[in-house]
Amino acid sequence: MKGSPSFVGVVAMEKYLINPNQRLSKINRDIYGHFSEHLGRCIYEGLYVGENSSIPNVNGMRCDVVNALKEIRIPVLRWPGGCFADEYHWKDGIGPKENRKKMINTHWGGVIEDNSFGTHEFFELCRQLGCEAYVNGNVGSGTVQEMSEWVEYMTFDGVSPMADLRKANGQDKPWKVKYFGVGNENWGCGGHMLPEFYADQFRRYETFVRDYNGNSHIYRVACGANGFDFNWTEVLMKKAASRIDGISLHYYTVPGDWGHKGSALSFTDDEYYTTVEKAYRMEELVRRQSEVLNRYDPEKRIGLIVDEWGTWYDVEEGTNPGFLYQQNSMRDAIVAGLTLNIFNKHSDRVRMANIAQTINVLQSMILTDGEEMLLTPTYFVFKMFADHGENTLLGSFSTSRNISENGDLPQIVESASITDDGTIISTVVNTSMSESAEVRCQVADFEASEITAEILCGDAHDHNSFDKRDAVGIKEFKGFETLNDGFKATLPPCSVVKFVIR
Secondary structure: OOOOOOOOEEOOOEEEEEEEEEEEEEOOHHHHEEEOOOOOOOOEOOOEOOOOOOOOEEOOEEHHHHHHHHHOOOOEEEEOOOHHHHHOOHHHHOOOHHHOOOEEOOOOOOOEEOOOOOHHHHHHHHHHHOOEEEEEEOOOOOOHHHHHHHHHHHHOOOOOHHHHHHHHOOOOOOOOOOEEEEOOOOOOOOOOOOHHHHHHHHHHHHHOOOOOOOOOOOEEEEEEEEOOOHHHHHHHHHHHHHHOOEEEEEEEEOOOOOOOOOOOOOOOHHHHHHHHHHHHHHHHHHHHHHHHHHHHOOOOOOEEEEEEEEEOOOOOOOOOHHHOOOOOEHHHHHHHHHHHHHHHHOOOOEEEEEEEOOEOOOOOOEEEEOOEEEEOHHHHHHHHHHHHOOOEEEEEEEOOOEOOOOOOOEOEEEEEEEOOOOOEEEEEEEOOOOEEEEEEEEEOOOOOOOEEEEEEEOOOOOEOOOOOOOOOOOEEOOOEEEEOOEEEEEEOOOEEEEEEEO
């Protein structure tokens, strides 16, 4: 609670009910997706070091990072942006690397982009990761022809100019593109368009995103709203709903304002709660955006694609302001845990999400420094939540109290799912910085034979550094008692706990 963070207390017991008889929507594993933009050290130095690097790599992809991402079963990767997508011309990134055009990355740091990581490299990365591809097309500065030819280059299995060009560049068979974004943030860096204009542009560009015989249906994602802009969603649904498979949504958690966002590590108790409160607004945002979609799509055919989300702080001192490099603490783990629980609860509409970003940028999974690599608290949250993927969401609720003085922030944020074999996965976040939570969980009409649990917890400022890489990590959790119909647990402050109930 704000104003009283200096002691660890225990409040009255919270009730938590899981109903295995109430089986709701499927939790799409792509909810736990990631985002990689040509921004700072996300692609270069983070994911890709080149074939000639002294850092161990396979075809230029650094082995330590690939192996770490495979450990969390990364389901889908979004590329090449972000704002970069709407200045990216894909033909600059194919063919012999010595012949590829160089450009200035005008959005992110004004550095030279040499295009050594392009289409072929992206699909090689997806192959190594075993994940789906989410490619974002250029509407802001690109042409319909350019986008159409890119889709043909990637997915057509036949004789055509673009398929022949792909083969000449060493890729005989087409790749699989599961998702394709028709523009990015076209209300802002993607062209500062009005919703009516973008809706017409979407209809035009989407027409030429063909489903070729080398690929199943490409899931077309329209550029959706900036946070709470419901008018954008309304206009787009009115004018283009029949042609949309998914509509994107972007929302960043910024503790301060855009001029002074706040520090990733040096924050006060009040700044902690402000951050977590703002993150919890994702629940309201998804619910209200879904209400707009429901008016035009009551069958819920169209997915809500939250393809940029996460915390955004001031960059670390001494780093390029355009590289958006920030540290990652237990505060970020709480944001990740409560957000993923919200997505699970809304999985009838949220079909995919992509945290920003995978490596070295904003709320990353991994930080690198030359040959060195570390895993962030957020990484471990994704590892804990991976078992929800492809499960069935169960009805669940808690009687958690509001711990916010100025907003709506429950102390306990939870979700539960069930596997095909009847195992229940429950993830519970204690958002309080200072108070434990006593929880009594009852699983209706279910007799538990075995319960195991693991926990990620610590002081809100705790983080992993290159001097101390194991300060934060997942541990076995023993702070619970198994009951015939569930469990009782004491959840430490600032914690994410996963229960597996058999």
